[in-house]
Amino acid sequence: MALINPHINFNGNAEEAFTFYKSVFGGEFANIMRFKDIASTEFPVAEKEANKIMHIALPIGKNVLMANDVPESMGRTNENENRSKISISAESKKEADKLFNGLSEGGQIEFPIADSPWGSYFGMFRDKYGIEWIVDFDPNYRGQL
Known part of the structure; x- marks a missing residue:
């Protein structure tokens, strides 16, 4: 794969x-x-x-x-670009919390990590470098994504 x-x-x-x-x-x-x-x-x-x-x-x-x-000769990267995110599939809620809390430090939380309506443990933020992340733990798909 x-x-x-x-x-x-x-x-x-x-x-x-x-x-x-x-x-x-x-x-x-x-x-x-x-x-x-x-x-x-x-x-x-x-x-x-x-x-x-x-x-x-x-x-x-x-x-x-x-x-x-x-x-610099190639121009600046648009740090406000928001068409893509890095998605992390955690192996546990504990790992999801660790990654979410660590990576979002100094950044802007868009969706606090919590149980989501679709059944996973989910959070979304932009880190202090402007990179957008999703942290997700879904016990139904663990190891399958």
Whole structure:
């Protein structure tokens, strides 16, 4: 079965955001590459962009959360874009609470985590980096999503 691995664009704070995500999810970064690591005569990198993140990956279970900083030359990422969310299917209410409370710290809660009308334990928020998340625990679908 294929896995879906979210990829997020940041405006220069990918490393800060991923350090925060690592503090909530645990684990270790699988990969960190900076723009200076790929700089060459064919791909020059401005000094102010050199230490920005070209690629970062944090394994979470069988999935990987990935990101990069968008170079200024490509324009800014719209931090208010709200057409997509990262959805986490927790294995228990306890895990759902831990993830919801950790990731939403300093952010804006859109739907507090609680039992939902459709039978799952559900919450939704925008974290302090502007990324939108859904945390859900549904005992009827555990392991099937």
